[in-house]
Amino acid sequence: MSNYFSKFNHFISNFLDGVDKGENYKHFRLMLYGAMFIIFFVPLLLATGLSSLEHKKLLAVREQEQLKASVEGAQKTIGAFIHELRSVVRFVSREYSYEELLDQNNASELFAHLKNQYPGFVDFGVIGPSGIQKVYAGPFRLEGYDYSEQDWYTKVLVRQLYISDVFMGYRKLPHFVIAVSNKLPGKEEYWVLRLSIDYETLQNYVVTVSTSAIQDIFLVNNKGLLQTRSNIFGEILEPCPFYTHYKQGETIANVDEYKGIKYLRSYVQINDSPWMVVMLKESYMHGENWSSFRFRLRMIFFGCTVLALVVIVQLVNTITNRLREADEKQNQALTEAQFTNKFASIGRLAAGVAHEINNPLAIIDQKAGLMTDLLEFSEEFDHKGKLTKSVESILDAVQRCKVITHRLLGFARRMDVTFEHIDISDLLREVLGFLEQEALYNRIRFELSFAENLPMVFSDRGQLQQIFLNIINNAIDAIGKDGLITLSADLYDEENIDVNIQDTGPGMSSEIVKRIFDPFFTTKELGKGTGLGLSITYGLAQKLGGNITVESKVGEGTIFTVRLPINDTRKEGNFNE
Amino acid sequence: MSEIKVLIVDDEVEFAEALAERLELRGFQLETVDCGRDGLAALSTGALPDVILLDLKMPDMSGFEVLVEVKEKHPSIEVIMLTGHGAVSGGIDSMERGAFDFIMKPVDLDELMEKIKLAYDKRGSTG
Numbered sequence: 001m002s003n004y005f006s007k008f009n010h011f012i013s014n015f016l017d018g019v020d021k022g023e024n025y026k027h028f029r030l031m032l033y034g035a036m037f038i039i040f041f042v043p044l045l046l047a048t049g050l051s052s053l054e055h056k057k058l059l060a061v062r063e064q065e066q067l068k069a070s071v072e073g074a075q076k077t078i079g080a081f082i083h084e085l086r087s088v089v090r091f092v093s094r095e096y097s098y099e100e101l102l103d104q105n106n107a108s109e110l111f112a113h114l115k116n117q118y119p120g121f122v123d124f125g126v127i128g129p130s131g132i133q134k135v136y137a138g139p140f141r142l143e144g145y146d147y148s149e150q151d152w153y154t155k156v157l158v159r160q161l162y163i164s165d166v167f168m169g170y171r172k173l174p175h176f177v178i179a180v181s182n183k184l185p186g187k188e189e190y191w192v193l194r195l196s197i198d199y200e201t202l203q204n205y206v207v208t209v210s211t212s213a214i215q216d217i218f219l220v221n222n223k224g225l226l227q228t229r230s231n232i233f234g235e236i237l238e239p240c241p242f243y244t245h246y247k248q249g250e251t252i253a254n255v256d257e258y259k260g261i262k263y264l265r266s267y268v269q270i271n272d273s274p275w276m277v278v279m280l281k282e283s284y285m286h287g288e289n290w291s292s293f294r295f296r297l298r299m300i301f302f303g304c305t306v307l308a309l310v311v312i313v314q315l316v317n318t319i320t321n322r323l324r325e326a327d328e329k330q331n332q333a334l335t336e337a338q339f340t341n342k343f344a345s346i347g348r349l350a351a352g353v354a355h356e357i358n359n360p361l362a363i364i365d366q367k368a369g370l371m372t373d374l375l376e377f378s379e380e381f382d383h384k385g386k387l388t389k390s391v392e393s394i395l396d397a398v399q400r401c402k403v404i405t406h407r408l409l410g411f412a413r414r415m416d417v418t419f420e421h422i423d424i425s426d427l428l429r430e431v432l433g434f435l436e437q438e439a440l441y442n443r444i445r446f447e448l449s450f451a452e453n454l455p456m457v458f459s460d461r462g463q464l465q466q467i468f469l470n471i472i473n474n475a476i477d478a479i480g481k482d483g484l485i486t487l488s489a490d491l492y493d494e495e496n497i498d499v500n501i502q503d504t505g506p507g508m509s510s511e512i513v514k515r516i517f518d519p520f521f522t523t524k525e526l527g528k529g530t531g532l533g534l535s536i537t538y539g540l541a542q543k544l545g546g547n548i549t550v551e552s553k554v555g556e557g558t559i560f561t562v563r564l565p566i567n568d569t570r571k572e573g574n575f576n577e
Numbered sequence: 578m579s580e581i582k583v584l585i586v587d588d589e590v591e592f593a594e595a596l597a598e599r600l601e602l603r604g605f606q607l608e609t610v611d612c613g614r615d616g617l618a619a620l621s622t623g624a625l626p627d628v629i630l631l632d633l634k635m636p637d638m639s640g641f642e643v644l645v646e647v648k649e650k651h652p653s654i655e656v657i658m659l660t661g662h663g664a665v666s667g668g669i670d671s672m673e674r675g676a677f678d679f680i681m682k683p684v685d686l687d688e689l690m691e692k693i694k695l696a697y698d699k700r701g702s703t704g
Binding site (some may be wrong): 355358359361362363365366367369370373374377398402 | 589591592595596598599602661682683684686
């Protein structure tokens with residue numbers, strides 16, 4: 001971790017030192033993307049994942065609890081029915097003696113009475129101590145049948161009261177038996193009262209407790225055979241794959257899959273019966289609602305991620321661009337300072353040279369003057385005219401030299417930043433003086449139109465000179481050969497003066513105009529322009545409290561407008577920022 | 578008009594001599610010296626000049642020093658300073674110390690003569 005941290009620090013310090021900048025912006029951008037994505041994505045993922053898991057857990061628990069409550073309700077209802085049957089059998093065996101029941105008439109009457117109360121009763125039988133059915137009341141002819149070998153008979157002798165599983169028996173119809181054994185008075189022998197109940201009765205009870213919320217409800221015996229019909233597993237007495245041994249009294253709820261569908265399953269033993277009631281419900285967790293919930297959750301997550309990505313990209317771009325702009329500004333300022341320094345050095349050098357030349361020039365001037373004087377006062381002699389003309393030529397040349405040295409000295413003097421009151425029209429004429437020769441060679445004319453009574457501008461002469469020199473020089477370059485440069489100056493408002501420099505050059509497209517003041521942007525051939533001239537010019541105008549705007553049309557030419565404050569409110573001391 | 582006596586003090590001998598000769602041709606009475614000390618010495622012997630053309634930059638004594646001494650000893654003599662181009666501030670400083678005017682090199686002869694005459698007139702009116 002600390003290793004990564006030191007790498008990060010190293011990177012940042014390298015970045016700030018400006019090592020390999022172009023590549024660094026790319027890395028910085030990537031790093032920001034990564035960091036911001038992690039900062040956003042990890043918490044979102046955790047929040048979404050955890051809330052989804054918790055929600056799922058909670059829903060699962062609630063669903064199981066609900067199903068358990070339903071299955072326990074069913075257990076109670078069916079249990080109550082069984083309890084009632086047991087009570088009826090017990091009552092009959094207590095109220096009627098063996099002898100009374102052996103009377104077929106009594107038995108038939110009792111059965112008719114019972115059937116009236118409980119239509120589910122199929123038949124009624126009294127079985128003697130030997131296991132032979134002595135009396136039978138019901139639709140089948142089963143008197144004299146021997147039950148001694150039947151499973152339920154053995155069990156009822158042991159348990160006194162017994163409820164059988166659903167089975168086919170002698171009738172070949174599904175039913176179950178509830179039987180009770182009673183001791184013969186004074187003997188160690190037992191007689192048995194047996195009632196058969198149609199399984200449909202059981203089935204009807206099960207259907208009654210069923211609801212639309214569940215997919216299946218059925219009874220199963222402890223051998224795993226269906227005791228009522230199942231919607232999923234088939235008809236009665238077929239084996240049920242869900243059968244599980246379990247502890248008495250416990251309600252189980254779990255999830256299992258059958259034929260590709262996940263079911264929530266709950267089951268519980270019905271008290272005093274051989275049956276378990278089983279309920280199956282399609283699990284919500286695996287159903288359509290849950291899927292649609294998850295789908296919505298994923299869509300929200302996806303939406304948030306997309307939104308965050310857009311914001312991150314926007315943010316990272318803004319940050320990186322701001323950083324780049326700040327860097328570029330710094331670079332520009334640095335380059336500008338270097339350029340200005342260089343300019344100042346050249347100025348000082350020029351001043352030195354001009355000063356040194358000035359003295360010999362004064363001598364030539366006076367000597368030539370003296371020669372003219374002498375020639376004037378002397379008599380005619382051979383070549384006097386030619387000599388006079390030559391001396392005049394010398395004086396002309398000296399005059400030209402004087403103009404040059406004066407300009408150089410003036411220019412150098414203006415390298416130092418000093419605010420003074422300046423007549424803009426004079427200044428512009430002075431600047432044109434430097435460019436006249438070049439313009440002449442290229443057959444470019446200058447037209448001047450200055451408003452009358454222009455106020456003096458409180459500004460820096462050298463800087464203004466440099467601004468106009470650069471712009472007019474560019475205009476000459478743009479025109480190439482044959483053209484017109486119009487210089488005009490007028491009041492913009494009470495506080496500012498506008499100087500327009502209009503050329504008849506080829507003009508520029510709006511794309512170029514947009515970038516014209518960018519540092520290192522040039523339309524000149526490679527090696528001919530540094531792309532700094534206008535950038536520096538713009539910076540200078542801003543330093544002087546003014547600005548520069550450009551209007552250009554391809555094929556028509558370009559107008560540069562330099563707006564200057566008449567009184568720069570910033571004092572000299574604030575100038576060197 | 579009697580001849581105006583002019584003393585040129587300039588280390589550039591060639592310049593001073595040519596200028597002197599041209600002024601002489603135009604009716605001035607000229608004397609030249611090539612340093613400040615000689616200039617001051619010239620004032621203690623013989624007739625005093627009316628106007629001194631004094632170079633600002635000289636190796637032994639600066640024009641300022643010579644000017645101050647001249648004005649101290651001979652306040653009636655008018656001094657016109659010769660300065661290099663652009664040294665306006667030097668010229669203005671000189672005028673504050675008593676110089677009549679200044680003129681920048683290379684010198685325009687007509688302008689110089691004008692200034693000499695004005696200086697002489699001033700001298701005449703005050704002295």
